Amino acid sequence: MRTRLASALLLAAVLIAWEAWCRSGRVSALVLPAPSAVAGTLWGELASGRLWPHLRVTMTEMVLGLLAGTVLGLGAGILLSEWPSLHRVLRPYVLASQLVPKLALGPLLILWFGFGLTPIVVITALICFFPLFENTLTGLDQVEPAQRELFRMLGAGRVRTLLRLKLPSALPVILAGFRVAIVLALVGAVVGEFVGGRQGLGASIIAAQSVMDSSLILALFVVITALGMAVYEAARGLEALILRRYARD
Amino acid sequence: MPSDAHLILDGVRYRFPGDPLETVAGVDWAIPRGAIHCLLGRSGCGKTTLLKLAAGLIVPDEGRVRIDGKPLRGPAPGVGVVFQAPTLLAWLSALDNVLLPVSLKRRPQAPDRAAARDLLAAMGLGDLAERRPAALSGGQQSRVAMARALVTEPGLLLLDEPFAALDALTREELQDDLLRLCASRGTAALFVTHDIAEAAYLGDRVGVMAAGRLVHDGAVPLPRPRPPGIRYDPAFGAVCRSLRAIMDGAAPAIGRAA
Ligand SMILES: Nc1ncnc2c1ncn2[C@@H]1O[C@H](COP(=O)(O)OP(=O)(O)OP(=O)(O)O)[C@@H](O)[C@H]1O
Ligand SMILES: [Mg+2]
Numbered sequence: 297m298r299t300r301l302a303s304a305l306l307l308a309a310v311l312i313a314w315e316a317w318c319r320s321g322r323v324s325a326l327v328l329p330a331p332s333a334v335a336g337t338l339w340g341e342l343a344s345g346r347l348w349p350h351l352r353v354t355m356t357e358m359v360l361g362l363l364a365g366t367v368l369g370l371g372a373g374i375l376l377s378e379w380p381s382l383h384r385v386l387r388p389y390v391l392a393s394q395l396v397p398k399l400a401l402g403p404l405l406i407l408w409f410g411f412g413l414t415p416i417v418v419i420t421a422l423i424c425f426f427p428l429f430e431n432t433l434t435g436l437d438q439v440e441p442a443q444r445e446l447f448r449m450l451g452a453g454r455v456r457t458l459l460r461l462k463l464p465s466a467l468p469v470i471l472a473g474f475r476v477a478i479v480l481a482l483v484g485a486v487v488g489e490f491v492g493g494r495q496g497l498g499a500s501i502i503a504a505q506s507v508m509d510s511s512l513i514l515a516l517f518v519v520i521t522a523l524g525m526a527v528y529e530a531a532r533g534l535e536a537l538i539l540r541r542y543a544r545d
Numbered sequence: 546m547p548s549d550a551h552l553i554l555d556g557v558r559y560r561f562p563g564d565p566l567e568t569v570a571g572v573d574w575a576i577p578r579g580a581i582h583c584l585l586g587r588s589g590c591g592k593t594t595l596l597k598l599a600a601g602l603i604v605p606d607e608g609r610v611r612i613d614g615k616p617l618r619g620p621a622p623g624v625g626v627v628f629q630a631p632t633l634l635a636w637l638s639a640l641d642n643v644l645l646p647v648s649l650k651r652r653p654q655a656p657d658r659a660a661a662r663d664l665l666a667a668m669g670l671g672d673l674a675e676r677r678p679a680a681l682s683g684g685q686q687s688r689v690a691m692a693r694a695l696v697t698e699p700g701l702l703l704l705d706e707p708f709a710a711l712d713a714l715t716r717e718e719l720q721d722d723l724l725r726l727c728a729s730r731g732t733a734a735l736f737v738t739h740d741i742a743e744a745a746y747l748g749d750r751v752g753v754m755a756a757g758r759l760v761h762d763g764a765v766p767l768p769r770p771r772p773p774g775i776r777y778d779p780a781f782g783a784v785c786r787s788l789r790a791i792m793d794g795a796a797p798a799i800g801r802a803a
Contacts, residue, residue: 440632442628442630442632443632443634445597445602445628445632446626446628446632447649448602448619448620449600449602449620449621449624449626450645450646450649451620451622451649451650452649456649460649461634464634464636465634465635465636541636542636
């Protein structure tokens with residue numbers, strides 16, 4: 297509670313200082329709009345309903361990309377952990393695919409899929425893939441050898457061992473990867489829109505930049521940050537719920 | 546060696562990859578149906594390795610393991626194992642941990658649950674069936690692991706120091722429970738321990754292992770059933786002393802100098 301109050305006071309102090317600095321007239325509103333102006337713009341965007349379609353587009357990209365990246369990352373992690381020889385063959389390629397700056401793929405993806413949702417969902421999925429893949433692989437390989445022996449002794453086959461032992465014990469690590477992926481999904485969606493979006497919060501930032509509306513840019517920042525925090529907290533809640541069922545210790 | 550024994554180890558040798566010395570260096574052993582054999586030995590002499598060979602978890606480099614006459618090629622089905630560490634699944638309740646051998650095969654039914662609860666009660670854990678392992682003491686966890694090994698009513702039990710984490714009183718109670726269960730079900734057991742009195746109390750025979758070899762294998766000259774009070778009997782003391790003398794005479798404890 298104390299710390300919350302302190303961080304709220306800090307925010308208030310920064311905003312007041314910022315407002316005063318802007319009102320003193322030493323900085324052009326074009327360069328740095330006052331917080332009150334940003335709030336006004338934000339309210340205008342919300343009340344007029346102009347913001348909602350963009351928010352919906354960005355969230356759709358984010359969710360679709362996150363889902364695709366999660367399914368692929370989890371699947372690939374499971375596959376390569378079950379077949380270590382495959383892992384050794386594919387590892388350099390997986391790594392290379394992650395080292396390619398994915399935004400640089402944007403123009404290519406737009407050529408392939410055209411402008412719109414698809415290239416951005418693909419970029420987001422590519423970004424979300426890696427944390428899930430790595431954490432799934434790490435988590436599955438960390439299962440206690442003694443417990444594997446127990447399952448061997450109990451005659452559990454591969455699938456059963458995966459479902460009843462490996463995945464449950466890897467769950468906390470996998471969920472940590474998912475949390476990272478969620479944050480990256482928002483970044484992926486917004487920045488993906490910079491490159492190839494027609495709609496969405498990122499695309500709106502580019503549009504605002506082209507008319508030098510810095511107040512709108514800042515208002516969009518606020519929306520994006522709020523969205524990120526909301527999604528992160530939701531993920532944490534989901535994680536706590538799942539872990540309570542599969543509590544580790 | 547009786548060829549109709551339940552578990553037969555026949556010239557079994559095993560060396561861990563990269564280890565210059567054999568961890569199990571030629572062991573012959575036979576456990577008849579329903580008999581309880583104890584394996585004594587100092588830390589690091591290869592007891593756990595021998596137990597895993599008997600379980601089929603590792604395959605001998607030389608020699609053979611047979612259960613019910615059939616040579617073992619993989620983990621032996623129908624053998625209950627209690628590992629040295631409890632190896633409970635943290636996300637399951639004590640009851641579900643006990644039911645694991647069943648639930649890996651099929652959906653547990655009401656009679657399975659009842660049997661598991663009875664076993665937990667016999668282990669003195671009747672009230673803790675719904676607890677997760679993290680909320681159990683170390684000794685309670687070992688008892689859950691013991692109940693898990695018993696739930697399928699195996700004909701052969703392999704136990705690796707199952708009572709090492711228990712206080713003397715609980716340990717003696719559980720020794721009696723084990724004897725009772727084995728006698729009523731006709732279960733054979735290979736019981737690894739480094740406690741001489743425990744081996745003398747439980748075993749029909751006691752083997753002493755040192756540096757990968759069985760340096761002694763003899764019958765325990767005590768009657769069955771053994772009342773708990775037998776522990777204070779001079780005859781019991783004599784058995785313990787002779788086992789102690791054999792262990793003292795065996796290879797050194799530290800390192801595995803041949
Ligand atoms: N996985 C392994 N790889 C290599 N060496 C091993 C492995 N497991 C055990 N050993 C070695 O084999 C020897 C016997 O180990 P084992 O676990 O059978 O001993 P133990 O008699 O059960 O000892 P304790 O009473 O301490 O449990 C030890 O020297 C140990 O270092
Ligand atoms: Mg051991």
